[in-house]
Amino acid sequence: MMTFGPIIETLLAGEFICSQRFPEYHRQLQDETLQNQINDYLRPLNRTVSQAADGSVFFLSYQTLDKSGREHLRQQFIQTLATLMPLLEWLTLTQEALGHDSTLVPGDTIKLPEWVVACEDNPSLKQRLANLARDRFFNSQAETVDAQIKQIAKRLVEHGYFIQPHTDRPYFIVTGKVDYLMDVIRFIRDEENLPVEETPEQEALL
């Protein structure tokens, strides 16, 4: 009897496994023996378990790359780059709007009404929100703050950055995929030698 069938199915479907969305699977995947078993199973499918952000998220990678796999990755990479700016803007905007000490981390709760009120009360935030909502990634044509925020939240759920524990309640939980996003940002910064600091001392020097 395979106990890890559901994990494989979830991974194969292209999902990111983090402790917010799939707590049980995420816990099980900490076990290296299980990971090896799953990798054995996935080998004929040309897939292997990968992780990012120190095991905060697990996902499937191609084991070997053929032409179509590479093309898929290329398309996906282009999409990742296109979503980078709207996602960064989303993170900075929510941090400012909600008056948080720091940018969102997995497990943080976002209550939409709070977010709406904060943006409605502040013309500059309201303008930034409108610009963000119009971005192709969020693709909202809505005029009201409420509708714009709802659309943003909906897209973030679709892309796995948010989960909504109860469909009838307007609050969302940030998933481990933001950790993945952080890794992507750091990777690009390091590869492209971008002068983007993350330590306060160095920032003071700038």
Add this chain to the structure above:
Amino acid sequence: MTDEQLNVSDQRLEQGEKRLNLIGRHAGILMQAYQTGELDALSVNEGILRNLLNARIIYQPEHGQGYRLRAPIAQLIANLVVDERRRSIQADVADKLDSIRNQVDVFRKAHQRSDMYLAELKLHIIEERVYDLVSEFDEAIHSLWNRLNTDFGFAASLDEKMAENQRAQNQIERLLDGLSMVDYEECIALADGHVKLRQLLVVQLQRRTSLQRASMLEIQHRMIELMSRFREQQSRSLLVNNMAQFLRQHPELKVSDYTERSEVPELFNLARGIRAGAHADVRIESTQQQTLDVLHEALHKTRHLRTEQTSSSESAKAMAQFSDAVLETEQRQLKQDVDEFFIDAAQSQYPHSALDYLVNNELRWQPEIWLFQVLSEYQTLTKSVQVELPLQRRERAVSKTNEVHIIEDLIVQPPKRVA
């Protein structure tokens, strides 16, 4: 050359010594200046003022204004005072312990003299002292836990939280130093042979302080963890904000395509999703009832069977009571046969009748059960597949007086192929 160097360093030594002496001689007025921010020029004569100015201990920001301590001196005092405070906790503990020792001594002597009144009084004082000592640490621990549990919620910004955390960690170190002064062996020796003393010094003082010590070490551990979380949050915020700013300023930034590399970085190697087709599996005992419920719900939605509501729910009960083993194999086989029917229909070029298929393939299912399963399996197919494989019902009205129809056969149309 060397002599000259020696002379110079000798001079420096001499000068340093003189100036340190100067600080010592005028410690009083310097401390007063530290506390109030300005030196009380009226309380010292001009000569001393000049000496202090020359020695770079004090300075006068502007003519006519008061004299102030130079920054290094003020810092030196600040450091010394912190140390003093640190010592003061220890001195406090040491003092209380000393007092306990003395009181125990007096108590024993009174006891020997059979001066019960004095002995009783001393015992009360010892009890009080022990209580004071223990509760002081208790309060500090309580306050530390409180700060920890609220994540330093009272601090307005992350920077402030980090500073508060650092302060708390320093406090813990001082408290631990203080606690380490309680010598357990001495407590046991002091209490020797007296029940009440033993109760106070061993049970109360020793056990409580050892618990407090454990608690404090735990707080220390958690504080350090929290601090590293704060640091992480801080660097994350900076990363996000700086990156966003950079990209805003450089919208034309070209990022090289990492997927073209011979070794694609793991981070960008996200395999395409594969959706595994799934069917309700009646073999799983735990979900059997659920499966049946879903099945019947689906059937209720079909207009034709709506009138058979009662019988279908009865059949659900009957099926639920069915022997598990039989149900398992039967359902499995039935499902497999239906799957094959759909595959067959999808691959052929002509419409497929479910009943004809049943007969042609000499399957052993009763026609009703067979149609029932085909219909329910069809419902589990995705919408896109259903569009590709249209299903027609061949129905017969039961009577002219009501809307009951009986399904006689199900016809599956093969997908239209582009020639």
